[in-house]
């Protein structure tokens with residue numbers, strides 16, 4: 001039974017779903033990194049929010065871990081490169097808390113404009129300070145949305161509903177999408193120059209870190225208000241504080257901090273600052289949404305092999321998974337065959353998907369082929385890390401699709417170029433969905449691969465089959481199937497022989513010494 005750990009406080013729906021799906025689940029929120037490290041080796045899956053830090057150190061101890069699921073959006077608490085290198089799929093739940101977070105940003109914008117937190121406190125203190133809390137209207141103001149993805153676009157939509165003018169900076173926002181959203185797409189400096197309010201909705205990346213700094217604040221309108229419900233590191237807090245003190249920035253609403261939990265922060269205690277403790281995603285609805293989504297996605301991955309919202313591997317929908325299953329087997333066999341017969345450094349890999357195979361989601365198939373190919377040569381390669389491992393080793397991987405059907409309705413061809421030669425192998429699926437190898441080095445044959453195979457290249461001369469039969473018979477090795485192919489009469493030939501048990505070294509030597517034989521490889525599948 002697969003086993004999952006929920007290491008952060010999460011809606012109980014997550015554990016219910018895991019159990020309903022037949023996944024064993026432990027809930028241990030609030031563990032220290034040391035405690036997590038000590039127990040993580042037991043688990044196939046780890047479900048987290050933002051408190052757990054899935055660092056390289058934790059990942060190194062996670063010897064059984066196959067998936068990390070983030071019940072939320074930001075995965076800055078997961079070391080994705082380390083997870084990828086360890087073959088662990090990392091997935092998030094990108095939409096479940098988007099509305100909630102967008103609503104929080106809008107709420108923060110209102111709070112800031114009408115001083116609601118301070119006015120609330122003052123009123124309850126019996127001060128009745130009407131003139132102290134003079135506010136500003138949102139109506140007609142320009143909202144600059146930095147990052148117009150899931151959350152930014154919902155913020156834009158709500159702001160348009162409030163009759164604000166919305167401008168957006170997002171290098172990946174297409175002009176068509178901007179029109180659809182009703183926002184004006186601007187360059188960042190133009191947004192800074194025009195916005196009365198700026199709301200941040202980007203992930204933290206090299207290009208967004210510290211995007212709100214003294215230099216950029218200087219480009220903003222006097223009296224601008226800034227809202228950050230995305231990530232703390234987007235803002236240089238010292239620079240924001242200075243601008244709030246000088247009045248250049250009239251107010252800031254902050255949900256996220258450079259250092260969290262933010263039990264102290266240099267922005268605390270300022271009159272024109274509204275703060276919340278990373279509450280963007282904290283509604284009943286959002287927490288149920290992300291808990292359900294993460295548990296379903298992780299269960300699907302662990303139990304069915306379908307992949308949704310993964311950040312480090314191609315997606316496979318629940319609908320695609322059964323269709324891809326026989327192809328996964330074919331891909332594994334082709335990759336593994338090529339990997340086992342390849343003895344020198346691989347320079348490039350080309351994979352052609354022909355006929356019906358061309359209409360499939362080929363990314364996971366390519367990953368599986370690479371896993372099969374590199375598996376015999378390297379340790380710890382799997383479907384998640386195989387493309388990365390190939391890239392790190394300078395192997396050039398290309399794919400082609402061609403929906404024309406030739407001799408076969410569906411065909412996957414793998415062509416490997418090494419330092420010494422180019423070799424290809426192709427396979428198909430027949431009606432029974434069982435993989436067949438149909439060509440090796442351009443020589444046609446039709447062979448199913450069994451657990452123990454002999455792959456022999458030989459000269460097409462009489463006597464080979466009889467001699468092989470005698471050697472294997474004398475060694476009491478049963479032949480299950482015997483497939484032959486040749487490029488031309490008396491030319492190069494190949495034999496793929498399925499045997500019921502492995503050959504001893506002695507028997508192998510005898511096969512190698514047959515006069516017709518040029519190469520023998522024992523292959524295991």
Ligand SMILES: NC(=O)c1ccc[n+]([C@@H]2O[C@H](COP(=O)([O-])OP(=O)(O)OC[C@H]3O[C@@H](n4cnc5c(N)ncnc54)[C@H](O)[C@@H]3O)[C@@H](O)[C@H]2O)c1
Nearest residue numbers: 074147148149150151170172201202203207229230280281
């Ligand atoms: N406060 C919270 O509790 C809370 C909750 C949910 C999400 N978040 C955070 O909100 C952020 C946005 O989440 P989302 O779901 O909208 O993500 P998303 O991926 O849908 O959108 C992010 C957008 O940022 C854009 N972007 C990337 N680099 C950019 C750059 N240099 N300049 C401008 N735009 C850039 C992307 O093109 C994308 O459209 C994330 O950082 C996420 O972690 C916070």
Ligand SMILES: O=C(O)CC[C@@H](O)C(=O)O
Nearest residue numbers: 049050072073074097281
């Ligand atoms: O889990 C949370 O409370 C915060 C989640 C939020 O930061 C996210 O990125 O989804």
